[in-house]
Amino acid sequence: xxxxxxxxxxxxxxxxxxxxxxxxxxxxxxxxxxxxxxxxxxxxxxxxxxxxxxxxxxxxxxxxxxxxxxxxxxxxxxxxxxxxxxxxxxxxxxxxxxxxxxxxxxxxxxxxxxxxxxxxxxxxxxxxxxxxxxxxxxxxxxxxxxxxxxxxxxxxxxxxxxxxxxxxxxxxxxxxxxxxxxxxxxxxxxxxxxxxxxxxxxxxxxxxxxxxxxxxxxxxxxxxxxxxxxxxxxxxxxxxxxxxxxxxxxxxxxxxxxxxxxxxxxxxxxxxxxxxxxxxxxxxxxxxxxxxxxxxxxxxxxxxxxxxxxxxxxxxx
Amino acid sequence: xxxxxxxxxxxxxxxxxxxxxxxxxxxxxxxxxxxxxxxxxxxxxxxxxxxxxxxxxxxxxxxxxxxxxxxxxxxxxxxxxxxxxxxxxxxxxxxxxxxxxxxxxxxxxxxxxxxxxxxxxxxxxxxxxxxxxxxxxxxxxxxxxxxxxxxxxxxxxxxxxxxxxxxxxxxxxxxxxxxxxxxxxxxxxxxxxxxxxxxxxxxxxxxxxxxxxxxxxxxxxxxxxxxxxxxxxxxxxxxxxxxxxxxxxxxxxxxxxxxxxxxxxxxxxxxxxxxxxxxxxxxxxxxxxxxxxxxxxxxxxxxxxxxxxxxxxxxxx
Numbered sequence: 001x002x003x004x005x006x007x008x009x010x011x012x013x014x015x016x017x018x019x020x021x022x023x024x025x026x027x028x029x030x031x032x033x034x035x036x037x038x039x040x041x042x043x044x045x046x047x048x049x050x051x052x053x054x055x056x057x058x059x060x061x062x063x064x065x066x067x068x069x070x071x072x073x074x075x076x077x078x079x080x081x082x083x084x085x086x087x088x089x090x091x092x093x094x095x096x097x098x099x100x101x102x103x104x105x106x107x108x109x110x111x112x113x114x115x116x117x118x119x120x121x122x123x124x125x126x127x128x129x130x131x132x133x134x135x136x137x138x139x140x141x142x143x144x145x146x147x148x149x150x151x152x153x154x155x156x157x158x159x160x161x162x163x164x165x166x167x168x169x170x171x172x173x174x175x176x177x178x179x180x181x182x183x184x185x186x187x188x189x190x191x192x193x194x195x196x197x198x199x200x201x202x203x204x205x206x207x208x209x210x211x212x213x214x215x216x217x218x219x220x221x222x223x224x225x226x227x228x229x230x231x232x233x234x235x236x237x238x239x240x241x242x243x244x245x246x247x248x249x250x251x252x253x254x255x256x257x258x259x260x261x262x263x264x265x266x267x268x269x270x271x272x273x274x275x276x277x278x279x280x281x282x283x284x285x286x287x288x289x290x291x292x293x294x295x296x297x298x299x300x301x302x303x304x305x306x307x308x309x310x311x312x313x314x315x316x317x
Numbered sequence: 318x319x320x321x322x323x324x325x326x327x328x329x330x331x332x333x334x335x336x337x338x339x340x341x342x343x344x345x346x347x348x349x350x351x352x353x354x355x356x357x358x359x360x361x362x363x364x365x366x367x368x369x370x371x372x373x374x375x376x377x378x379x380x381x382x383x384x385x386x387x388x389x390x391x392x393x394x395x396x397x398x399x400x401x402x403x404x405x406x407x408x409x410x411x412x413x414x415x416x417x418x419x420x421x422x423x424x425x426x427x428x429x430x431x432x433x434x435x436x437x438x439x440x441x442x443x444x445x446x447x448x449x450x451x452x453x454x455x456x457x458x459x460x461x462x463x464x465x466x467x468x469x470x471x472x473x474x475x476x477x478x479x480x481x482x483x484x485x486x487x488x489x490x491x492x493x494x495x496x497x498x499x500x501x502x503x504x505x506x507x508x509x510x511x512x513x514x515x516x517x518x519x520x521x522x523x524x525x526x527x528x529x530x531x532x533x534x535x536x537x538x539x540x541x542x543x544x545x546x547x548x549x550x551x552x553x554x555x556x557x558x559x560x561x562x563x564x565x566x567x568x569x570x571x572x573x574x575x576x577x578x579x580x581x582x583x584x585x586x587x588x589x590x591x592x593x594x595x596x597x598x599x600x601x602x603x604x605x606x607x608x609x610x611x612x613x614x615x616x617x618x619x620x621x622x623x624x625x626x627x628x629x630x631x632x633x634x
Contacts, residue, residue: 012399012433012435015419015423018431034351040398042436044436044442046439047437083444085442113335114335115341118321121361
């Protein structure tokens with residue numbers, strides 16, 4: 001468990017002993033009586049993004065990271081509350097660009113703006129609280145069983161690699177095109193709303209990968225008192241990340257570390273027992289391993305050799 | 318209209334054209350279908366509070382400014398989502414104190430913690446989204462009629478005076494006891510939940526005074542296309558603020574300016590037509606004026622002379 005989760009467990013979990021909170025173990029709270037799920041996420045300058053990022057993109061990312069929580073619950077998003085704190089001197093221009101992006105994604109995802117709060121501040125601070133509706137059911141389980149398969153959507157690790165390349169241009173040899181694609185994944189994730197909803201009544205559990213694949217797997221392994229086994233050659237990689245492996249043969253392990261533990265992919269991670277079948281219409285899903293008796297997460301390479309990592313995921317603390 | 322409201326009207330209101338938002342004209346959004354009201358408010362270091370303020374008090378104030386919005390809607394608060402961003406180095410100690418205060422006010426006001434998000438940041442940033450339930454009705458009107466009386470709860474101006482005294486010890490002659498009381502009102506407002514609820518089906522409209530009495534009155538006057546007339550000798554003052562008038566005879570106008578336009582009182586401001594009667598069990602309510610045909614806000618002293626102010630209320634921009 002990372003430091004952030006430890007702080008939450010120690011100080012906030014004791015205050016969240018109610019059924020709606022799902023004991024802070026899921027991606028959102030669940031109000032069964034109202035068929036509502038609600039989640040909230042922040043984005044802070046110099047922690048989640050640099051000052052230079054286009055406010056238009058920031059707005060979209062803020063919406064999408066929150067939508068990703070709604071996707072993980074299998075709900076349909078309806079609208080949100082927005083808190084904006086920005087420096088006084090740039091308020092007009094910044095707000096114009098920010099609300100242009102906001103409007104585009106509100107249309108794309110059919111969302112309403114319900115309310116919010118605005119303030120000035122030295123650095124940009126954003127928080128969004130999103131509401132989603134359910135049909136009397138959502139992904140409220142946070143554990144799995146032995147022999148259940150481990151599945152992910154899309155490609156894993158692009159956002160983490162994009163983050164490293166954005167922070168340090170020289171860390172890897174990489175074509176301009178691939179660099180752009182990896183950073184694009186970081187700045188503009190794709191919430192997997194349709195997959196999350198189609199998995200309802202089927203998957204053991206479902207979550208989004210916000211803090212890195214290993215961190216999310218460790219959590220579920222711990223909650224389920226089981227061992228997650230995953231295979232490097234089953235992990236879906238984008239063309240851009242494959243290029244990184246080819247062009248940086250001496251840094252293969254470093255690249256895997258980032259892919260496995262880098263945050264902000266916002267793909268879905270879910271489990272299916274052998275009896276549970278994947279909807280045939282679902283595209284872009286990969287089985288990357290399975291749960292067994294045991295503890296923690298074990299990673300194997302194509303020769304069956306265990307791959308050891310230095311860290312499991314991202315933590316703010 | 319202050320700059321903050323202008324920015325909201327220009328950039329955010331066009332995105333909030335839905336009935337739940339109440340067109341951003343009220344203290345919370347209203348989900349009639351679910352009998353829910355939801356509101357959100359932020360508190361930011363160096364904007365809303367100084368670093369030195371006890372986290373225990375910050376937690377209570379954060380809860381109470383949000384409860385004040387629920388009070389203004391006449392709803393019953395049920396629980397909240399919490400976003401916390403704090404510097405890494407003080408996370409343990411700060412969180413311990415903060416959650417101690419949180420726990421006390423959660424118990425006092427019977428609130429649940431539903432979820433949230435946590436991050437590190439250079440300065441403290443807090444946001445809270447609160448939920449309240451209604452019985453199929455709430456204060457959703459944001460206008461009033463001619464001849465309606467203007468009423469407030471509690472005493473007006475204490476928080477504003479407390480803020481000035483906290484920022485500059487020497488601004489006014491003031492006893493230590495009075496200074497403490499005024500600052501206490503700033504740090505620990507009392508949400509008027511019971512009054513807000515008792516006014517349901519009775520008051521023309523109801524709001525909380527977060528940005529200053531004149532700012533709130535100007536807004537309602539504009540929405541109603543009416544003129545607010547208020548009388549200085551009817552405005553309820555605390556013993557502490559009365560002491561300030563006595564001890565600072567040359568600064569009487571400055572003190573009135575602060576009382577009328579200082580923010581953060583979190584008292585309720587509401588209107589009753591002549592037919593609407595106040596519940597006899599309601600204590601601590603003062604009638605301070607009435608609405609008439611005309612525009613804007615006019616203030617009269619005890620001799621019937623008009624009192625002119627330099628500014629109407631607080632704005633972050």
